[in-house]
Amino acid sequence: MKHKLIFLLLLASLTYGCMEMPITIPSGTIDPGTGPDQRKVLVEELTGVRCPNCPDGTASLVALGDQLGENLIVVSIHAAPGYDQPYPESQYDFRTSDGSILSNYIGLPSxxxxxxxxxxxxxxETEPYLPRQMWAGIIDEDLGEDPAMSIELEKNYDAISRKLNLTVTMTPRAALSGEHRLTLLITQDSIQDVQKKGLEKIPDYYHRHVLRDVITQATGDVISEPLVVNNAVEKKYSITLPVEWNEKHCSVVAFIHHGSAPDKEVLQAVEVHVTD
Amino acid sequence: MCDATFAKNYSEHLRMKHLLPIAIFTVLMSGLNAQNNNARITGNLQSNGNFFIKDSAIGAINTPQYNFRKFGAESWLTLNYSNWGFDVGVRFDLFNNSNLLNPNGAFTDEGIGRWYVHKQIDKFDLSGGYLYDQIGSGIIFRAYEERALLIDNALYGVKVAYNFNDNWKLKAFTGRQKRQFDTYGAVLRGGSLEGFIKPDSSKNFSLAPGVGVVARTFAEEVVNNIVQEMRFYLPADSTGVQYNTYAMTLFNTMTAGDFSWYAEGAFKTKDVIYNEFREHASIIGQDTILIPGTLVNTNGYMLYSSFTYSKKGLGITLEGKYTKNFRFRTDPFQTGVQGPINFMPPLAKQNTFRLPARFSPATQEIGEKGLQLDIRYALSKKISLGLNVSDIYQLDGKELYREIAPEITYKKDRKWQALLGLQFLKYNISVYQVKNEAADEDDIIPWVKKGEEGYVDAFTPYAEWLYKFTPRKSLRVEAQYLLTDDEFGSWVNVLAEFGWAPHWLIYASDMYKIKHGEAEASLEKTRYDGLHYPSVGVVYTHRANRFSLAYVKQVEGINCAGGICRLEPTFHGVRLNISSSF
Known part of the structure; x- marks a missing residue:
């Protein structure tokens, strides 16, 4: 009888020990605010027209972008090893030498x-490239951070000469040390061309946020000026858009990031459309 | 977030972590000179070197290895020392631009990959460090190493076992799973009770029952990431999360005369797993889209049984398995070979010949059911027959894999022996490799009238002939012909290997891509048409030391070990391997 009682008490305590308080999943609605001092999140998606799973990832990013608005900036780099070669029937080759350099600089995908x-x-994880299941969590986490830097990007586009002048103003909001770099690049949205999706090859797939060119060095231009809290640093760039690019769908993305040590983390980013 | 102080502290932490085993090893070794009683040192070294040579014709391009790294290597040096009832060991691991971790990438790191201390005190068995172990057949827990796929999920923790007597043993363990030179955040703990019952020592009847349980607690950041991912799901798809999951198993081996029957049933409480087949809805503007791949909080179970009959000249094994939602990982964001806590026995033959092994099925953790039958029968001293049949399905009844492989072996005295075999294969390439395969109107294989969409139908005859010129000199020749009009089409492979015992082995092989059988095959399918994949190599063995050097051209394909598979890219280059035991 005594042993049975001990056994029952042990069983009850084990059962109680296994019970857990439920974890609340909050609602998906997020209102992070806007402006140059609001932390924005840069997502660099590595993809390729032969990558069968990549369109699912893009769909996730589009869905997140719909909720987060201008606070989510997506760049699709067509440099996925083994998946980025165009099909014979492809109209475009989205690969660029800058894209390859950029992809290798970021890390190794697996x-x-x-x-x-x-x-x-x-x-x-040991590389910056993350699996899709983690994206929303990390994006949400970063949106809640205060940016160490604010960036403003002014553009001036001449539709006749297709020349695009850009002015980037960077203002540190916290003390910064180590090497920092500025990267400016151009993306083009909604380009229709062939894409492998699952088991199908879709001839008129809408390719989103396609990296077209990196205006700075692909690994970023080192910011040589001292970065002092609340002291603005200004940089000017210009580029002439090739006629093949539809400027109505082009955007410029600027971001500041660590150079190499201890990591290449992006501190703040901004995106503007080439045309209004 | 990742400032310099953190990096410094982290590197200091890792340095200390590596110094500890060396210190333990040195302290114990220092006693060697003082009391050289029953001390024993053993060890082994394995080193691989790959030199990458770019070859755009076969697709050996566009990875860091071919573009600029050119060389990759990995090495493991193990030392074990036993004295005064202690067993200690330490292993140095090195990876230089290695493509083992990621076949398309380059992994570089080095350090102490393993250390352990073990001591038996009366009926207690105590271990600490990086431990390899399993419960039952591994369905709820298996910490093991498989270097071909760089799986090394040792438990970094402690284990205590108590031997009641020679037949009954209780063990308990806790720790975290190893990840290269670090550990995953999840905490594991578990235990098992295993026994052996033989009611009558004069009869061949015994039972080996066991029961086991493993619990895993997610790291806090993993739970946060799950919560943040699920908050974007619609309520119908948001299935919740909890920190702890418990997996339980009950198993037994019954031996009666010539029969042996192993049965295991396992259950896992609610666990957040990534289900790549399940879609979740997302609203974009006014539209609702379905996105494949969803985190699902669900329980799971698995049943596995193996029945063996063995008598002189005859061996029969029948295996069956049923799996539902039994993915069990350190966290649900780990994919491929990363982070599995358990191991699920494969249900297909481990083919050793190159072409019959070309389409191997990976174990499906989300769900599968299947049977495997293997029969070996010796007709006489010279002739033996074999038959292996595997049939695997998804839980909804969709076929995944079917292989029928009869074999015959003929031994002519001690001079030569030959093996002839056939493989009839049906392989769901859309599930296993996410490749499309259109339906065939008239398949190239005569009995496959109409191939189904998404499947490879293949017929592969294979043969092996071993001829002994003298007891020391032998020639082994093998040939296979894979007939299919699916994927890249048909292949032929031949190999000749000359052995000069006890030291030398020289071989040469060629795998050739025959022109694709489909009249209007796409460029994708015909891209390897007419290409040769030759390899030549030499192996030198001296006692327990083996050195091999080979020039290799290898087509992309599935590399499997124990049912765990991954797609590996084309290889072109030189391979150097050294293994040594002392």
Missing amino acids: FFPTAAINRRIVPP
């Missing part, structure tokens, strides 16, 4: 779809 979120290395 699965697709994959994307770097602010180029953060999230333990236990």
Whole structure:
């Protein structure tokens, strides 16, 4: 009788010990605010027209972008090893030498779809490229951070000469040390061309946020000026858009990031459309 | 977030972590000179070197290895020392631009990959460090190493076992799973009770029952990431999350005369797993879209059984398996070979010949059911027959894999022996490799009238002939012909290997891509048409030391070990392997 009682007490305590308080999943609605001092999140998606799983990743990013608005900036780099070669029937080759350099600089992918979120290395991952299941969590986490830097990007586009002048103003909001770099690049949205999706090859797939060119060095231009809290640093760039690019769908993305040590994390980003 | 202080502290932490095992090893070794009683040192070294040579014709391009790294290597050096009832060991691991972790990438790191201390005190068995172990057949827990796929999921923790007597043993363990030179955040703990019952020592009847349980607690950041991912799901898809999951198993091996029957049933409480087949809805503007791949919080179970009959000249094995939602990982964001806590036995033959092994099925953690039958029968001292049949389905009844492989072996005295085999294969390439395969109106294989969409139908005859010139000199020749009009089409492979025992082995092989059988095959399918994939190599063995050097051209394909598979890219280059035991 005594042993039975002990056994029952042990069983009851084990059962109680296994019970857990439920974890609340909050609503998906997020209103992070806007403006140059609001933290924005840069997502660099590594993709390719032969990558069968990548369109699912893009769909996730489009869905997130619909909720987060201008606070989510997506760049699709067509440099996925083994998946980026165009099909014979492709109209465009989205690969660029800058895209390859950029992709290698960010890190090594080991699965697709994959994307770097602010180029953060999230333990236990050892590379910035993260699996799709993690994106929303990391994006949400970063949106809640205060940016160490604010960026403003002014553009001046001449439709006749197709010349685009850009002025980037960077203002540190916290003390910064180490090497920092500025990267400016151009993306083009909604380009219709062939894409492998699952088991199908879709001839008129809408390719989103396609990286067209990196205006600075692909690995970023080193900011040589001292970065002092609340002291603005200004940089000017210009580029003439090739006629093949539809400027109505083009955007300029600017972001500041660590150079190499201790990581390549993006501190703040901004995106403007080439045309209004 | 990742400032310099963190990096410094982290590197200091890792340095200390590596110094500890060396210190333990040195302290114990220092006693060697003082009391050289029953001390024993053993060890082994394995080193691989790959030199990458770009070859755009076969697709050996566009990875860091071919573009600029050119060389990759990995090496493991193990030392084990036993004295005064202690067993200690340490292993140095090195990876230089290695493509083992990621076949398309380059992994570089080095350090102490393993250390352990083990001591038996009366009926207690105590271990600490990086431990390899399993419960039952591994369905709820298996910590093991498989270097071909760089799986090394040792438990970094402690284990205590108590031997009641020679037949009954209780063990308990806790720790975290190893990840290269770090650990995953999830905490594991578990235990098992295993026994052996033989009611009558004069009869061949015994039972080996066991029961086990493993619990996993997610790291806090993993739970946060799950919550943040699920908050974007619609309520119908948001299935919740909890920190702890418990997996339980009950197993037994019954042996009666010539029969042996193993049965295991396992259950897992609610666990957040990534289900790549399930879609979740997302609203964009006014539209609702379905996105494949969803985190699902669900329980799971698995049943596995193996029945064996063995008598002189005859061996029969029948295996069956049923799996539902039994993915069990350190966290649900780990994919491929990363982070599995358990191991699920494969249900297909482990083919050793190159072409019959070309389409191997990976174990499906989300769901599968299947049977495998293997029969070996010796007709006489010279002739033996074999038959292997595997049939695997998804839980909805969709076929995944079917293989029928009869074999015959003939031994002519001690001079030569030959093996002839056939493989009839049906392989769901759309599930296993996410490749499309259109339906065939008239398949190239005569008995496959109409191939189904998404499947590879293949017929592969294979043969092996071993001729002994003298007891020391032998020639082995093998040939296979894979007939299919699916994927890249038909292949032929031949190999000749000359052995000069006990030291030398020289071989040469060629795999050739025959022109695709489909009249209007796409460029994608015909891209390897007419290409040769030759390899030549030499192996030198001296006692327990083996050195091999080979020039290799290898087509992209599935590399499997124990039912765990991954698609590996084309290889072109030189491979150097050294293994040594002492």
